[in-house]
Every structure is written in structure tokens, then in C-alpha cells.
Amino acid sequence: MSFPHRHDLETTTLLSRHQGDETARSLEGWRGLGGYEALRKAIGMSPDEITEVVKASGLRGRGGAGFPTGLKWSFMPKDDGKPHYLCCNADESEPGAFKDREIIRWTPHLLIEGCLIGARAIGSAHAYIYVRGEFFEDTRYLTAAVTEAYEGGYIGDDIMGTGWSCDLTVHTGAGAYIAGEETGLMNSLMGNRAEPWAKPPFPAQAGAFGMPTTVNNVETLSTVPGIVTEGADWYTQWGTEKSPGTKLWCCSGHLVRPGNYEFELGIPLEDIIFEACGGTPSGKPVKAVIPGGSSTAFLTGDELDCSTTYEGMQEAGSSLGTASPIVMDEDTDIVAAMRRIAQFYAHESCGQCVQCREGTSWVVRILQRIEAGDGELKDIDTLYELCEQMTGRTICVLADSVVFPLRSSLDKFRGEYEARMSPSLVAVG
Numbered sequence: 001m002s003f004p005h006r007h008d009l010e011t012t013t014l015l016s017r018h019q020g021d022e023t024a025r026s027l028e029g030w031r032g033l034g035g036y037e038a039l040r041k042a043i044g045m046s047p048d049e050i051t052e053v054v055k056a057s058g059l060r061g062r063g064g065a066g067f068p069t070g071l072k073w074s075f076m077p078k079d080d081g082k083p084h085y086l087c088c089n090a091d092e093s094e095p096g097a098f099k100d101r102e103i104i105r106w107t108p109h110l111l112i113e114g115c116l117i118g119a120r121a122i123g124s125a126h127a128y129i130y131v132r133g134e135f136f137e138d139t140r141y142l143t144a145a146v147t148e149a150y151e152g153g154y155i156g157d158d159i160m161g162t163g164w165s166c167d168l169t170v171h172t173g174a175g176a177y178i179a180g181e182e183t184g185l186m187n188s189l190m191g192n193r194a195e196p197w198a199k200p201p202f203p204a205q206a207g208a209f210g211m212p213t214t215v216n217n218v219e220t221l222s223t224v225p226g227i228v229t230e231g232a233d234w235y236t237q238w239g240t241e242k243s244p245g246t247k248l249w250c251c252s253g254h255l256v257r258p259g260n261y262e263f264e265l266g267i268p269l270e271d272i273i274f275e276a277c278g279g280t281p282s283g284k285p286v287k288a289v290i291p292g293g294s295s296t297a298f299l300t301g302d303e304l305d306c307s308t309t310y311e312g313m314q315e316a317g318s319s320l321g322t323a324s325p326i327v328m329d330e331d332t333d334i335v336a337a338m339r340r341i342a343q344f345y346a347h348e349s350c351g352q353c354v355q356c357r358e359g360t361s362w363v364v365r366i367l368q369r370i371e372a373g374d375g376e377l378k379d380i381d382t383l384y385e386l387c388e389q390m391t392g393r394t395i396c397v398l399a400d401s402v403v404f405p406l407r408s409s410l411d412k413f414r415g416e417y418e419a420r421m422s423p424s425l426v427a428v429g
């Protein structure tokens with residue numbers, strides 16, 4: 001595998017440039033930095049022109065699935081006479097992820113600009129930002145910025161005297177992870193329980209309030225103003241053909257310098273972990289990394305020489321997800337780590353699907369037993385069987401989210417599971 005950017009760890013700060021600097025938070029500060037000029041330019045473009053430039057940039061959704069953003073926008077019906085809605089997904093609840101919060105906290109006007117440009121592209125006159133319920137402080141910054149932008153004529157009627165109008169509402173959730181799944185989010189926005197629905201209907205057909213809707217992640221939409229201002233070629237100078245641009249990386253776990261970083265897509269994962277983040281504080285080898293947030297497959301310490309692109313992480317046997325590597329050093333108890341992950345998903349299951357409701361809690365019970373030293377070898381077979389039963393059979397992929405780390409931990413760290421088995425039961429097993 002070749003790494004064109006092998007030693008180029010210099011951060012390209014398209015999104016993180018103003019993090020840590022309070023200037024960009026106010027409307028005045030943002031305008032001083034050239035803010036809202038991208039929106040002005042976008043209003044001068046037709047919706048199709050905006051969609052085309054985003055398509056040409058190759059931008060892929062940063063909410064986890066990596067779906068091409070311009071293509072998603074092009075699914076929205078045209079001239080159907082119905083209201084269209086843009087929903088910005090700011091629920092950010094995936095364990096390990098903390099990038100959207102930073103965008104909201106430091107550059108709320110960048111996000112507002114991205115939402116308005118996205119709304120214009122899909123023919124929407126009302127955008128919503130659905131914010132995770134626990135983001136109290138960040139929601140304060142965001143609502144203050146929205147108020148200022150309304151007062152300054154950047155949201156609402158006749159934006160910047162252009163004749164184009166668009167409203168924007170900030171809506172807070174109540175702390176459920178499943179409200180981050182796009183149909184769960186829209187249900188919650190409509191005042192229902194945040195339960196995902198089976199597709200079809202897809203959001204572009206009938207989403208929020210039964211109308212055509214596009215759901216996009218905070219980082220996705222915040223990337224759009226730069227693309228509109230500078231053009232698609234500017235954006236594709238970074239990354240690879242299939243994974244252009246830069247990406248925010250939320251690095252946590254056993255690291256000397258954990259934190260939020262922005263890198264060009266494609267640099268090796270091991271460079272992020274060892275060069276940027278300084279490796280493990282104990283100086284001990286890395287045992288495992290969950291590279292894309294807790295719903296992605298484990299990599300071992302020997303598998304980190306992989307390219308941080310959507311395709312590279314897939315080749316390595318995991319996925320980019322939300323680009324949130326959780327690093328575990330040699331002393332980490334993998335069974336306990338997996339049990340904790342499974343507990344999260346069991347707690348957050350909305351309960352509609354048997355395979356998820358029963359499967360996630362069954363996994364937790366087995367892992368608790370193994371962790372306590374009371375497991376049997378046949379428990380490993382049962383866990384594999386549960387992985388089978390929980391994959392691809394449910395309304396949303398929360399059940400699959402447990403399977404990726406679970407199956408990979410069994411494949412790669414089977415010895416750790418076996419070493420925890422009750423000696424008496426191993427003998428009869």
C-alpha cells in the first residue's frame with residue numbers, strides 16, 4: 001500500500017481553523033473572517049448549480065455512512081409544490097465522537113451558513129438543526145448565533161436583500177442515541193418517540209412532517225461553504241479520488257495527546273495515533289483500536305498501517321465511521337471493553353426489533369458472565385450465532401453496530417475470551 005501523504009501530518013484546517021478562538025463565534029467576528037460570503041454566492045447560484053459543485057467535490061457524508069452529499073441532494077424532487085426540509089443532524093452520540101460539538105461551539109455561523117446553502121440546494125424554506133439534548137452550553141452558543149443571524153438579515157425573509165427567504169430552527173433532543181438515526185431524528189422532531197421507521201419511504205420521498213427531507217451531518221454541512229466559495233477542484237486537492245478532502249478526527253483512549261484533529265483523508269492511521277497523538281501514555285504497545293467510533297470493527301496494534309480513507313479502512317477490515325479512534329494499550333481488558341460497548345447499545349435500543357432488543361441484552365448477559373469468570377466455551381459459539389441473527393434484519397443498523405466490534409473482538413482476541421472461562425466449565429465444555 002502506498003501513502004502519498006505519509007509524512008505530511010501538517011493539519012489542513014478547513015473546519016478546525018477557528019477552534020479555540022472566540023472571535024468566530026459572534027456574527028461580527030464571523031463577518032470579519034469573510035463569513036456569509038459563501039451564502040451570498042450560493043444565493044446567486046441556482047439550486048442545481050450548488051448541487052453540482054458539491055457533487056464534483058466528492059464530499060461524502062460525515063455522519064458515519066459516507067454517502068455522497070451532492071448525490072443525496074439530487075434525490076430531492078423538483079417542482080413538486082411541497083414544502084421541503086433540511087435537517088441538520090447534531091445529535092452526535094456515538095461513543096468516541098466529539099467533532100460536531102466543536103464545530104457548534106467555535107463556529108456556529110459556519111454551520112448556519114452550511115445549513116442555509118444546503119436548504120437552498122434542495123429547495124427548502126425551513127431548515128432545522130437537531131441538537132443532542134446534553135449539549136447545553138453548545139446549544140446556547142448556537143441559539144445565540146441563530147438569533148444574531150436573524151437580526152443581521154442572514155436568516156429569515158429576504159436574506160441579504162436577495163429576495164430569497166429561509167427560516168432556521170434549533171431543536172434539542174432529550175439525550176437518546178437513537179435520535180441520531182435519521183428517521184428517528186425526524187420522528188423526534190415531529191414530537192413522536194425517536195423510533196426509526198423502515199424505509200421506504202426514504203426521507204427524500206416523505207421525511208419530516210411527511211414532506212421531502214434531506215438529513216445531513218454537522219461536519220458535512222459545515223464543509224459546504226468552503227466548497228461553494230473555492231470550488232470543487234480546491235477541495236479535491238486533498239485526500240483521494242474516492243475520499244476527497246479533510247476530516248475531523250476525534251482521538252481518545254490511551255493517548256498522550258487525545259483530542260480533535262483535522263487531517264487530509266488518506267494519511268496512515270498509525271501516524272495519527274503515534275505522531276499526532278503521541279502514542280500511549282504508558283509507552284506500552286497498542287493492543288487494539290476501534291477506528292471509527294464504537295460501532296466499528298476492532299483493529300489490532302499490527303493493523304494500523306492502513307489508509308484513513310473510506311476505502312482504506314474497509315480494506316483493513318473496519319470502517320471510517322465517524323473517524324473516532326478509541327485506542328487501547330496492552331493492559332486493556334478486551335472482554336470488559338466489549339461488554340461496556342454492548343451495554344451502551346443495549347441501553348439505547350429503541351426496542352422495536354426483537355433481534356436488537358433481545359439480542360443486545362443477551363450479548364451483555366453473556367459478556368458479563370465471561371468477564372466474571374463464569375463463562376463456558378459454548379458461549380463463544382452463541383455470541384457468533386447472535387452476530388449472525390442481529391445482522392441486516394432490523395429496521396435500523398443499531399443491532400449491526402454491536403456486531404462489528406463484537407465479531408471482530410472474537411476473531412482477533414479469542415484467546416482473551418477463552419482465558420476468562422470458568423476452569424470447571426472449560427473442562428466439561
Ligand SMILES: Cc1cc2nc3c(=O)[nH]c(=O)nc-3n(C[C@H](O)[C@H](O)[C@H](O)COP(=O)(O)O)c2cc1C
Pocket residue numbers: 060061062063064065066067069072089090091092093094177178179180181182183215216217218220221396397398
Ligand atoms: C443508530 C444510529 C445513530 C446515528 N447517529 C448519528 C448522529 O448522532 N449524527 C449523525 O450525523 N448521523 C448519525 N447517524 C447517521 C444518520 O442516520 C444519517 O445517515 C446521517 O445523519 C446523514 O448525514 P450525512 O449524509 O451528512 O452523513 C446514525 C445512524 C444510526 C443507525
Ligand code: SF4
Pocket residue numbers: 178195196348349350351352353354356357394395396397398399
Ligand atoms: S435496530 Fe434496534 S434501535 Fe434500530 S429500530 Fe430496531 S430496535 Fe430500534
